[in-house]
Amino acid sequence: MATTFCNLNTGFGLTKPNEYHLKQIVSKRSYGGYGTLSCFSCNAKRVFHRVCRRELEAKQWQYCGQAFVNNKADYSNTIREENKEVDISKATLIWRAIKLPIYSVALVPLTVGSAAAYLQTGMFSAWHYSVLLVSSVLIITWLNLSNDVYDFDTGADKDKKESVVNLVGSRTGTLVAAYLLLALGFLGLAWVSFEAGNMRAILLLACAIMCGYIYQCPPFRLSYQGLGEPLCFAAFGPFATTAFYLLQGSTREMIHLPFTGSILSASLLIGITTALILFCSHFHQIEGDKAVGKMSPLVRLGTKRGLVVVKLAIIGLYVLTFTFGLSSALPFTCIFLCALTLPIARLVVSYVEENHNDKHKIFMAKYYCVRLHSLFGAALAAGLVLPRMVPKINIARLGFS
Numbered sequence: 001m002a003t004t005f006c007n008l009n010t011g012f013g014l015t016k017p018n019e020y021h022l023k024q025i026v027s028k029r030s031y032g033g034y035g036t037l038s039c040f041s042c043n044a045k046r047v048f049h050r051v052c053r054r055e056l057e058a059k060q061w062q063y064c065g066q067a068f069v070n071n072k073a074d075y076s077n078t079i080r081e082e083n084k085e086v087d088i089s090k091a092t093l094i095w096r097a098i099k100l101p102i103y104s105v106a107l108v109p110l111t112v113g114s115a116a117a118y119l120q121t122g123m124f125s126a127w128h129y130s131v132l133l134v135s136s137v138l139i140i141t142w143l144n145l146s147n148d149v150y151d152f153d154t155g156a157d158k159d160k161k162e163s164v165v166n167l168v169g170s171r172t173g174t175l176v177a178a179y180l181l182l183a184l185g186f187l188g189l190a191w192v193s194f195e196a197g198n199m200r201a202i203l204l205l206a207c208a209i210m211c212g213y214i215y216q217c218p219p220f221r222l223s224y225q226g227l228g229e230p231l232c233f234a235a236f237g238p239f240a241t242t243a244f245y246l247l248q249g250s251t252r253e254m255i256h257l258p259f260t261g262s263i264l265s266a267s268l269l270i271g272i273t274t275a276l277i278l279f280c281s282h283f284h285q286i287e288g289d290k291a292v293g294k295m296s297p298l299v300r301l302g303t304k305r306g307l308v309v310v311k312l313a314i315i316g317l318y319v320l321t322f323t324f325g326l327s328s329a330l331p332f333t334c335i336f337l338c339a340l341t342l343p344i345a346r347l348v349v350s351y352v353e354e355n356h357n358d359k360h361k362i363f364m365a366k367y368y369c370v371r372l373h374s375l376f377g378a379a380l381a382a383g384l385v386l387p388r389m390v391p392k393i394n395i396a397r398l399g400f401s
Helices: 002-006 019-028 042-086 090-098 100-121 126-154 164-168 171-196 199-216 228-249 261-280 283-291 297-301 303-326 332-339 342-355 361-389
Strands: none
Touching (some): 126 199, 164 171, 171 228, 261 303, 283 297, 283 303, 297 303, 303 361
16 A cells, blocks of 8 residues: 555655755765765765665655555545445344335325225225225235345345345245235235125236236346336326225125226326336436346436436326316316425425436435325325315316306
8 A cells, every 4th residue: 555655746756756856965965075976986976876865765755654644544534435335224224125115105096096986985994995005015015025036136136235135135035925925915905805896906906916026027027128117107006096996985785886087087196106206216226227237217318318207207297187187087176285295296306306416315316206106195185085075165066166
């Protein structure tokens, strides 16, 4: 390390003696009272130059020592900065691995579907809601665990410290647990479908699960072809949200619940917010995805054009909400309540705009999208429930008169 620092060019120069400094030594240095010995004899000249070299070497090491101290301080600062990222506590890694905020993608479609069913029929089963919620959480856990396993297989999660496989150290154990949770979750969904007497719902939920399977599992792995977002949109939007609407609004006496404009419109909006979470989760993974051949949309587009996609998605979300509300596909209360979520939508756009090139800070973008997804879903559900609870405020049916 000292040799490396001694090659730095500081002061008089550490690789080439300074001519002015040499002349000063020649004019001032004497040897045995002869004055400038280089003028009299060859031997004296050699002795004199040895003395000069010793002084220059001493001077070089003085500057080298200073350079070493300065650069050692810089080096220590760099290491300290790197360790901030490396030395992540085990608790933080476990929290990241659990991905608790991501489970809003199980809660929101169920809540919005149940609200649409309540608007249509006035029915709501708390027992069915609870079983469907637990089953959905189990299936989302299967998605997360199996995704970690298959990304571990391809090398995409090799350096991902919060990967469940890396944390527990067992690929097989993680995969077995994932599929056990999938089986339990699907049994819960099937039981509620049987109770409600609606087989259309279980077919839609099976399609949603199949979207999750072909998204990440071999031999399909369509996420590696950049098709994750369309599959996510379909699974959590039209398939899951509509299925929950059918299950909450159906009984053995009334199994032919119609597909209304309200549920179709709401499912499209929930599909957009869910797909946006997945899209923003790729920003900090571009280098790793590219290295293993995972052609996510952001690998293809880059972060700058990815920012444009985020802006267009947010604008499209609110334009569609206002359009559905004004066309009476959704109650007018949905327009008003969803408009209250505009500040968080603006926060998502500004955060991505400021940090899309910083792979460390942009990691948080998906969590801002989770906030938007949760708040927008809650506003949409409330907008669907209120007209049924308080008929007088259903402005859409009154035609603004």
